[in-house]
Amino acid sequence: MTSASFQVPASEDTAEPLLELHFTACADRLKLIRDSIRATARMCGFDDGTAQSIVLAVDEACQNIIVHGYGERGEGIVILGLYRSDAGILVRLRDFAPRVDPTKVKPRALNDVRPGKLGSYFIREIMDTVEFRPGPEGKGNLLEMTKHTGEPQ
């Protein structure tokens, strides 16, 4: 499983692979991951504030895999791929947990103030596109997200 890696999707065939990280799905790895995402986002041309927002969105997606994907089944492997695209940054997140039903990944209403269910809201609010796909060969899940720099292409 850990030998799996990404191919740049056809829709982003000009995207440049910048970083691919394979890590165990446990909470104490997230700070290490965040530092890498921040540096990569800056390399893609985002300012500090937007880079920090991208860090939050990807971090929340990783948390969803840790807590809801693998959950009580224990630690699994996560593969994070970061690409520089013409539009900004492309993020691909692969896991080998049971398939996610995207229709069930819903944030709570913001006026319903209670603990939890904010992670998915952060992801969709921060990123420009968010797409859940089945993992290659029908194994696990593939989450693909993009964030655009907003600069003329």
Place this chain on the structure above:
Amino acid sequence: MSKSDKPQQEPSVVRLAGSVDLEHAPDVRKMLLDAVALGRNVLVDLSAASYIDSSGIACLIEALQKARSAGADLGLVAVSIQAMRVLELARLDMVFPIHDDIAAATAADA
């Protein structure tokens, strides 16, 4: 904080530093709920919180709700730029009392 039914004791102050995230959420939750259990108003100093995520926010919301249900309140103090961005994103800056520093929070509560 409500001036009519607030506890009259000095507030409990909880200082959160570093990453208030999934890894540290269990410890943060215990610290906050222990402070709430004292029955006083609680001030959470976020000046040294370099990062906060939805797990950390969930701890704050749970503590806020428990404090209010016990007739007290929970305010945030010296919120770092990153933490404020997250609070604003979730529109929680309209839910938590937010103060510049402990002195301002204490004065507002007087």
